[in-house]
Amino acid sequence: KALEHCGQQYRYVADVEVEADALTARGYKVFIMPQCRAVSDKEADAIRRFVQGGGLLIADILPGILNGHGTRREKSVLAELFPSPEPGVVNRIGQGKTVLLGDKLKGYGYAAYLNMQGWGKLQGRHQVLAELLHKEAGISPRVTVTHRGRGAMPPTEIVRFTSGDAEYVGLLREYFMYDFKPYPVTVRFPRKMHLYDLRRCVYLGQTDSTDVDLSYGAQLYAMLPYRVESVQVKGPSAARPGETSVFAVSVAAGAGQPGLAVGGS
Numbered sequence: 001k002a003l004e005h006c007g008q009q010y011r012y013v014a015d016v017e018v019e020a021d022a023l024t025a026r027g028y029k030v031f032i033m034p035q036c037r038a039v040s041d042k043e044a045d046a047i048r049r050f051v052q053g054g055g056l057l058i059a060d061i062l063p064g065i066l067n068g069h070g071t072r073r074e075k076s077v078l079a080e081l082f083p084s085p086e087p088g089v090v091n092r093i094g095q096g097k098t099v100l101l102g103d104k105l106k107g108y109g110y111a112a113y114l115n116m117q118g119w120g121k122l123q124g125r126h127q128v129l130a131e132l133l134h135k136e137a138g139i140s141p142r143v144t145v146t147h148r149g150r151g152a153m154p155p156t157e158i159v160r161f162t163s164g165d166a167e168y169v170g171l172l173r174e175y176f177m178y179d180f181k182p183y184p185v186t187v188r189f190p191r192k193m194h195l196y197d198l199r200r201c202v203y204l205g206q207t208d209s210t211d212v213d214l215s216y217g218a219q220l221y222a223m224l225p226y227r228v229e230s231v232q233v234k235g236p237s238a239a240r241p242g243e244t245s246v247f248a249v250s251v252a253a254g255a256g257q258p259g260l261a262v263g264g265s
Helices: 016-021 041-052 108-114 125-137
Strands: 002-004 028-033 056-060 092-093 096-101 144-147 155-165 166-173 183-197 204-215 219-224 227-236 248-252
Touching: 016 041, 028 041, 028 125, 041 056, 041 096, 056 125, 096 125, 166 183, 204 219
Parallel strands: 028 056, 056 096
Antiparallel strands: 002 028, 092 096, 144 183, 155 166, 166 219, 183 204, 183 219, 227 248
């Protein structure tokens, strides 16, 4: 996956995209290679250009020990990008940087998935990558979830989707955490907009934050540049089975031009 400049979002990048120089052409800041044993020569060239040009490359294991067809190489095709085998050491390559995580995440899968003992067994390992991105690439979350009480809280997945001037934010606790109790949290958004809780159909005001109890249920918010005053649905008063019915939906906004959006009032 790769992290880009604009919006600090991540995207999954296919091998053919890497070969086509997408890492450099699209302005990505960070490229993360999880368990990437097979790397083609063309991919390797593109990755070198990305790092030399100022990108941050993060891998858990030494990537490229297999070629693009899955055949073992004598040594990794990207070995020169990782001169230090020590976990967590930041290597400066050209204008960019590389990091091997190594055993920094050791036991994460066992503690979280196989043992099914929950997030308390992760011992902060889920924060390793976030701290690395902030320190070495200046990347911080645009949406944050902060525990209003004492102590830590389970990791929460944050998903963002933009549609024109509207933005949608979803929150979901990791399903394998086996901790279903609610936690009082403050959710902070990138900027002040008209905020809607779509699951409860509640308008939260023109704000950049909200307090909520976050449990195992998903949360979904809409950030709109206008307040929805009313929604009108017009259509036939009756319909017959098998026939197509056409409905027209219109939105009246307090200010601004409504786009493709969802909201409640």
